[in-house]
Amino acid sequence: MNRPNIEFIAALETIVKGRLDAGSDESYTARLAAAGTKRIAQKVGEEGVELALAATSGNQQEVIDEAADLIYHLVVLLADAGLSLEDIAMRLEARHSA
Numbered sequence: 001m002n003r004p005n006i007e008f009i010a011a012l013e014t015i016v017k018g019r020l021d022a023g024s025d026e027s028y029t030a031r032l033a034a035a036g037t038k039r040i041a042q043k044v045g046e047e048g049v050e051l052a053l054a055a056t057s058g059n060q061q062e063v064i065d066e067a068a069d070l071i072y073h074l075v076v077l078l079a080d081a082g083l084s085l086e087d088i089a090m091r092l093e094a095r096h097s098a
Contacts, residue, residue: 009071013085016075033080040080043073 019029032040051066078084 009075010085012072013075013079016072016079020076020079029076032076037077037080040073040077044070044077047073 016029019027020033023030023034025031032043047066047070051063051070054062054066057063075085078088
């Protein structure tokens with residue numbers, strides 16, 4: 001069985017940054033960023049709630065779909081704030097070793 005490439009999440013970060021830099025109206029990512037930080041944060045909140053509700057449904061595909069949506073929107077929020085997944089990983093690592 002092939003394992004998924006977890007590195008795609010890092011690639012997603014690069015894709016998101018590229019779309020934010022390009023600022024094209026054709027990109028959902030760029031349109032979301034143009035709507036502002038408040039809208040991005042709202043999407044993160046919405047997706048978090050949807051994931052929590054999906055977790056209670058017992059439907060694994062729904063959980064996967066909502067988790068993917070949450071991670072995507074989190075990546076957009078981090079990029080908007082000038083942060084990266086690496087910043088988060090470093091913080092998690094520091095907490096683990098404390």
